Amino acid sequence: MTPTEQAIALLTAPTGLVLIAIGTSLGITVGAIPGLTGAMVIALTLPLTYSMDAGNAMILLVSMYVGSISGGLITATLLRMPGTPASVMTTLDGYPMAKAGNPGRALSLSIMASFAGGLVSWLFLIALSEPMAELSTKFGPFEFFSLVMMALVLIASVGGKSLSASLFSGMFGILCAMPGVAEATGEVRMTLGFEELNGGLKLLPVLIGLFALSQVINDVLRIDNSVEQIQISNQKLFPALSDWKLHAVNMLRSSVIGTWIGILPGIGANIGSVAAYSTARTFSKTPEKFGHGSEEGIIASESANNATVGGALIPLVAMGIPGSVIDAILLGALVLHGLQPGPLLFKQSPSLIYTIMGTYFIANFFMFGFLVLAVRQIARLTDVPRAFLIPVILTFCVVGSYALGNRMFDVWVMLLFGLVGFGMEKVRIPLAPFVIGFVLGPVAETNLCAGLMASGGSYLPLVTRPMSAVFLVISAVLLAVPLIQRRRGTNIPTSVTS
């Protein structure tokens, strides 16, 4: 069997389809419940995929990814609370439209846009991954180092409100990845006397702590707040053909913007929807409607945030560089299943890559179907009392951190990072750069050291090798622009932190 046939066989097998259905519906549900995020549920599901084979594990996780980005549109529209950070922009127009008596239409447009965004970015995923993997085989250690630097600067300068806070977060992530045996030299360092730290801090306990536990703490603090939900009457949810035609250009444009922003390493769905939203406003004939229930605004936000998923998968499968927090978890999943993400993955397990691509395609149809058919039921689920949910989530946090290494040490690490994550958010330091730094720091260090060993200690190749120089120049520009803008006193329109 060719790799493509293998992937198709895996995806059309009952197990594969059931996993996609479970993954998508669970993702949507979790995405729709404010306070539960996709990153959280995927991090908690990862230990459960331990005994599956790599293909099925990726089917489940990628479907969850698709579902969780889409589920946020329900609460964004009905509760004015983004179920996931990715649907912040949808609240701006979805909620006003729902309030004005058209919740069905708002949901229907969002669902249509999400579906279109997914499919457009899927086309980019299948078209761009292999050439990008081929290109990156030409990268040496210096190029990889510069690329990682660019990713870190990118997330710091574009992703957050404050450059210094984002950079701090990224650097702190790098620092937290350092204890243990250094990849480049094999020396044991910074273990503070803990034998358990010799293997370093594990990605999963750190992520569960940062994204699940700290979120739980926030939820408990706000447990008394209750919001009134707009009820959906029996309105038609399946988007009409006229809507597809009416919004085709906007959907396509926003999807392409979302895809490209997704490809950029380090920044994800929320930035994608912000960018598409403001572009749509610029091109709109009725920009004054934006923020007051504009159809175009809903379309732009929802098609872009779904498109970033496909975009962010491209550098993940092609180069092993995660484009977002969830991709960092998927990267961990690949490693856990004995696969090395990177240029060689296309050569070594092409069928797995085709499985990921195929899952992404099918999951979009499942997502569309589930939302059209079951949005009312899912909307009702969102007011499950937190008192039931939170202790269960805490149990899963503990079990999930324990299960991978079978040691209690990891559970304490999870608890510690829960507090760290909560504290960082409290002082307005974004968490996403931390994760990217944590994942990419060791990659940067290993490559820099390998490069320096090859060059006999000279840093010169960093700027004399053309690709490396290009990446560094882009990083420098990205760093300099916000600084110059601030000096001139102009306001930067990036407004959403991740």
Next chain:
Amino acid sequence: MVACLGGDSGSDGGTYPARPIKLVVPFGPGGGSDTFGRIIKRGIDEAGLLPQPFVIINRPGGSATIGSRYVRDAKPDGYTLLLLHDAIITARYSGKVNYGPEAFEPVASTGEIGMVVVVKDSSRFETLTQLLEECKQKPDTVTNGVNLGAPTHFAALQLEQAFSGAKFRFTQSGDGADRAIKLAGDHIEVSSFSVSEYVDFKSRGLRAVAYLGAERCDALPEVPTAREQSIDVVNSNRHYWWFPKGTPKECSEYIAGVLKKAMQTEHVRERLAELKMEPNFLQGQEFADYIDNQVAGAQKVGEQEKPDVPDISTGVGWVLVVCVVAMIVERRRPTNDSAAVAATPKASPATMRTVGLLMATAAYVFAMQYGVPFVWATLVFIPCGGFLLSQHKRSHALVLVETSLLVAFGVQFVLTKIVVTDLP
């Protein structure tokens, strides 16, 4: 199946193996060790040699010391196995770890594979002699991609020793797959591979200049040996299997028996032939003697200097300090969004509940660390936590108890029966 009742072998009692056996491969996927481990796994699975699943876990990094440490520190209960070649010996002499083979329980040695010295197809080096001659004329210029402290590194050091005055510039280049890409991409000039890695990656434009065996390899008849080129170096690589020290003898013997049978299965024989490996098998005293011999050989090559790389952690530390200063400076200026911060009032009932819940969680983890079984701890934790959050509503009590039963037994079932792991 055998009885496996070691002193501290855990509570399994009964028959061994009663749970899935984890094989730790301390290298990334796709390299020689990983491929070999997966071949044996398939041999075992297809012939049904083990009554329990045989699971492969890759723990790459630190020139195999991350994986070997993990197994050394694992419970010696016969469920964690390590697959590691001579790196287990060489890591100590490169100063990476302070333990060697004596920290493990030897199980068996399976398969033997030769090493080749490889350059890119278009390289100016036609022979090994030519290569070493240049390393002598211009020492420390030819980059040799190695996994520092691993057998590839030692093979190269042996070459340096055999050709007096030759000196490579060693570059940390990771596992076989990584080295192949770097060689093909002109980021290193020379590297050593096992024959199986070479056969796998040859199509990426690589060429072997010497085979480090006593005689030419059947699989690569066109590649001359180092000895033919009057360089007296012989180096081969075997795959060793280890248990943590203190694992009962019965477990080692049982697994050695399984491996021996696996080596004879059709799948393994075919694949080993494809990979140009000899299906050698050693266990017991024979294996121990072989290891002693290898240790003595490694001692001769001795310790080398530490690679000279910058102190990255200090650098990161300084950048962090700069960021903190920048952040403080930035925040002293009034910004218009600072109003959004002060959201939660201090010492409200919600804050108290949060602290209470966190303390309950810590107590939950603590209890499990000191021996309270997972199911009991969870049965207590979920209702308590829920009660705390729902402000002691009686009406919630029943649902909470039901939830805790469902979660405790559900998780217990999924993790121990379906997923191969155990709970506290």
